[in-house]
Amino acid sequence: MKASDRAYAALLSDIQNGALAPGTVLGETEQAARLGVSRTPLREALARLAADGLVVQQSPRVTVVTDVDADDIRQLFEFREALEIAAARLAAVRAPRAVFAALAEEFDQTTLVGAGRPAYYDLIARFDVELDAVIDNSYLASALRTVRTHLVRVRRLSRDNPTRLAASVSEHRLIASAIAAGDADLAAHATHVHLHNALTTILASLDGAIHESGAA
Amino acid sequence: MKASDRAYAALLSDIQNGALAPGTVLGETEQAARLGVSRTPLREALARLAADGLVVQQSPRVTVVTDVDADDIRQLFEFREALEIAAARLAAVRAPRAVFAALAEEFDQTTLVGAGRPAYYDLIARFDVELDAVIDNSYLASALRTVRTHLVRVRRLSRDNPTRLAASVSEHRLIASAIAAGDADLAAHATHVHLHNALTTILASLDGAIHESGAA
DNA sequence: TATCGACATTGTGTATACAATGATCACGAC
DNA sequence: GTCGTGATCATTGTATACACAATGTCGATA
Numbered sequence: 184m185k186a187s188d189r190a191y192a193a194l195l196s197d198i199q200n201g202a203l204a205p206g207t208v209l210g211e212t213e214q215a216a217r218l219g220v221s222r223t224p225l226r227e228a229l230a231r232l233a234a235d236g237l238v239v240q241q242s243p244r245v246t247v248v249t250d251v252d253a254d255d256i257r258q259l260f261e262f263r264e265a266l267e268i269a270a271a272r273l274a275a276v277r278a279p280r281a282v283f284a285a286l287a288e289e290f291d292q293t294t295l296v297g298a299g300r301p302a303y304y305d306l307i308a309r310f311d312v313e314l315d316a317v318i319d320n321s322y323l324a325s326a327l328r329t330v331r332t333h334l335v336r337v338r339r340l341s342r343d344n345p346t347r348l349a350a351s352v353s354e355h356r357l358i359a360s361a362i363a364a365g366d367a368d369l370a371a372h373a374t375h376v377h378l379h380n381a382l383t384t385i386l387a388s389l390d391g392a393i394h395e396s397g398a399a
Numbered sequence: 400m401k402a403s404d405r406a407y408a409a410l411l412s413d414i415q416n417g418a419l420a421p422g423t424v425l426g427e428t429e430q431a432a433r434l435g436v437s438r439t440p441l442r443e444a445l446a447r448l449a450a451d452g453l454v455v456q457q458s459p460r461v462t463v464v465t466d467v468d469a470d471d472i473r474q475l476f477e478f479r480e481a482l483e484i485a486a487a488r489l490a491a492v493r494a495p496r497a498v499f500a501a502l503a504e505e506f507d508q509t510t511l512v513g514a515g516r517p518a519y520y521d522l523i524a525r526f527d528v529e530l531d532a533v534i535d536n537s538y539l540a541s542a543l544r545t546v547r548t549h550l551v552r553v554r555r556l557s558r559d560n561p562t563r564l565a566a567s568v569s570e571h572r573l574i575a576s577a578i579a580a581g582d583a584d585l586a587a588h589a590t591h592v593h594l595h596n597a598l599t600t601i602l603a604s605l606d607g608a609i610h611e612s613g614a615a
Numbered sequence: 616t617a618t619c620g621a622c623a624t625t626g627t628g629t630a631t632a633c634a635a636t637g638a639t640c641a642c643g644a645c
Numbered sequence: 646g647t648c649g650t651g652a653t654c655a656t657t658g659t660a661t662a663c664a665c666a667a668t669g670t671c672g673a674t675a
Contacts, residue, residue: 185658185659186658186659187658187659210625210626210627211626211627212625212626212627213626220659220660221659221660221661222627222659222660222661223439223658223659223660223661224658224659224660226443226627226628227442227443227446230443230446230447231446231450234447234450236537236538236541242667243627243628243666243667244625244626244627244666244667244668258535258536258537258538258539259538261485261489261536261538261539262485262536262538262539262542264485265481265482265484265485265539266481268481269477269478269480269481273477319474320474320477320478321452321474322452322474322475322477322478322545322546323474323477323478323481325452326478326542329538330538401628401629402628402629403628403629426656426657427656427657428655428656428657436629436630437629437630437631438629438630438631438657439628439629439630439631440628440629440630442657442658458637459636459637459657459658460636460637460638460656460657
């Protein structure tokens with residue numbers, strides 16, 4: 184594995200799990216030493232992170248980890264909505280019926296069995312992979328990848344609550360079955376509803392966290 | 400100006416205007432020598448072009464200029480439609496009325512006067528800038544920038560015809576006035592129509608070019 | 616005491632040198 | 646004659662050295 188890949192993976196992970204908090208200044212020399220690579224591959228890693236939007240060059244002198252505030256989340260979800268609604272419509276038109284019917288069934292099972300959180304996230308991931316595959320659009324796929332990269336941090340901010348998780352499973356089931364039925368409008372609207380609910384929950388959780396920290 | 404910026408600008412320009420044709424292999428040493436920079440900044444430039452999707456690392460050994468075929472154009476326009484419809488809707492909700500009313504008026508004037516091609520492209524560019532500004536969404540803006548970068552090459556493939564240009568001005572006028580009126584649905588649908596017409600023209604022009612070259 | 620200037624320190628931008636990997640060509644064996 | 650194996654060569658990946666720019670601090674002067 185290339186040193187630049189290792190550096191990118193390490194920095195990405197550190198930023199996503201919060202080890203490198205927003206606002207942290209990433210000096211080339213410093214990070215190169217920390218990760219055990221030289222400055223050249225580290226610069227490449229930083230450039231990739233900058234392209235992803237996870238770090239930003241504030242001045243030629245300082246590269247910092249980007250912040251995640253409520254307005255960023257708004258922007259991210261506006262973008263996400265545009266992409267995922269388009270994706271859902273395309274999938275409804277193009278997807279082989281069987282694939283998403285099977286996924287809908289699995290979402291149904293997950294609800295009934297009440298499987299744990301990991302199982303759900305795994306199922307969601309497979310749903311995303313299938314979606315990317317049937318959409319057959321590298322631009323959309325690439326943009327969705329960016330969105331998902333940022334979502335990892337957003338999810339970390341808002342604690343996931345079990346009620347929301349159950350609702351989310353049910354919403355996914357509807358989206359999958361709409362795609363399976365070839366109903367583009369329903370797939371689009373169900374996606375819209377899903378994202379609206381997800382955003383509402385996240386913002387509420389964020390407000391709660393602010394109030395708590397304010398009270399503490 | 401940084402050497403890496405110069406290299407990026409030079410390569411971008413060369414790719415967009417066709418001096419570096421699709422499929423061209425870009426060796427680091429070779430291009431560094433050609434552009435008069437060392438390999439380090441050139442690598443950075445190549446990385447940025449790869450992030451833009453204008454070049455691709457086929458193997459760790461060869462970086463080539465990406466091809467533009469009909470399927471790529473389909474993908475690009477699916478993506479563009481998702482972004483621009485979302486952008487039009489957001490603008491209709493958020494834009495100060497006056498700004499886009501003025502733009503609509505200018506599009507109207509352009510039609511009447513029959514101003515030349517450069518004036519139209521200039522007006523379009525200002526429309527895009529205004530759109531980006533009122534949308535206030537860095538993710539959307541960044542994705543739209545990528546789309547526009549690719550569109551430059553697509554436009555080169557299809558020769559622009561005057562009839563289409565006139566229609567395009569008229570379509571833009573409607574989009575601008577819909578945004579000015581705060582009518583999100585109309586702005587979205589007018590954008591949809593505009594992109595449909597643009598794509599149709601491009602694909603037709605592409606077919607024509609193929610037949611001609613086949614006949615020649 | 617406050618402000619301006621100069622110098623030092625730190626960190627990035629670029630170049631170049633070195634190491635490693637992959638490809639190609641030639642030679643030999645089957 | 647063809648296939649396989651090895652060696653050489655080119656090209657990338659990484660490291661390091663050097664140059665330049667920016668910022669901060671210290672001192673001197675007003």
